[in-house]
Amino acid sequence: MKPARGELHGVIFDVDGTLVDSERDGHRVAFNEAFADLGLADVWDVETYGRLLTVAGGAHRLVRWFESQGTEAMQARQLAVAVHLRKTAIMRELVMSGAIPPRPGAEALIETVLSSGRPVHVATTGSRGWVEPLLSRTFGARFDVVVTGSEVPELKPSPAVYREVMIRAGLGPRSAVAIEDSANGVRSAGAAGLPCLMVRNHYTRHDDTAGATLVCDGMEDATMVDWIRTRLPAPSMW
Numbered sequence: 001m002k003p004a005r006g007e008l009h010g011v012i013f014d015v016d017g018t019l020v021d022s023e024r025d026g027h028r029v030a031f032n033e034a035f036a037d038l039g040l041a042d043v044w045d046v047e048t049y050g051r052l053l054t055v056a057g058g059a060h061r062l063v064r065w066f067e068s069q070g071t072e073a074m075q076a077r078q079l080a081v082a083v084h085l086r087k088t089a090i091m092r093e094l095v096m097s098g099a100i101p102p103r104p105g106a107e108a109l110i111e112t113v114l115s116s117g118r119p120v121h122v123a124t125t126g127s128r129g130w131v132e133p134l135l136s137r138t139f140g141a142r143f144d145v146v147v148t149g150s151e152v153p154e155l156k157p158s159p160a161v162y163r164e165v166m167i168r169a170g171l172g173p174r175s176a177v178a179i180e181d182s183a184n185g186v187r188s189a190g191a192a193g194l195p196c197l198m199v200r201n202h203y204t205r206h207d208d209t210a211g212a213t214l215v216c217d218g219m220e221d222a223t224m225v226d227w228i229r230t231r232l233p234a235p236s237m238w
């Protein structure tokens, strides 16, 4: 059952690939700089990184990469921790420098929800260390509940992060909707019982769309915006 007019009490946004196109020129660049800073020869080109994106969580992605390169499991985990710590600091610097702009239409959609009197929330796999400065610097800290990969035991496609947002925001599956860019994200929202609008990007354009209530390719897509607008409270006529 999907929310009807006025029944949408909150919209939950994913971050990477949804609010911001942050993967190719953001996270990937930060990972490569972290490799170099730690004296490692690893480099992730655009295509390699795209394949690695199926692994949610930068630290888990690093473990998978090092093990695929023949590194022993324990050493792979130790390396991953060190690289991810440095990468998160670099990503924070990229965010603060303004190098991670919002996707076209993201700010307008947030404004559409807020001007109806309903809150916006965030459910992301990303680490709080860069998520927090991104949300405040790029979107003016207008999000009510923000849950990141740093606060949940399991990452997407687990429903953990969406369930935590719903608990903290007091939202039920009928009164909210998730906005996601990837198959992992759609599965995570769906497993939490939420309808999910899928806004694909370059990296997720071939992702499985099963479970998405609606699929489009941009945050300005009129069908997607109307889906949300018609389920928010009507603007009060005075």
Ligand code: XBP
Binding pocket: 014, 015, 016, 017, 023, 027, 055, 056, 057, 058, 059, 088, 123, 124, 125, 126, 127, 149, 156, 185
């Ligand atoms: C996308 C992710 C994150 C980022 C990297 O998160 O899987 O892991 O790729 O960020 P979402 P970290 O789409 O849920 O926002 O290195 O901090 O994990």
Ligand code: MG
Binding pocket: 014, 015, 016, 017, 018, 180, 181, 182, 185
């Ligand atoms: Mg995403």
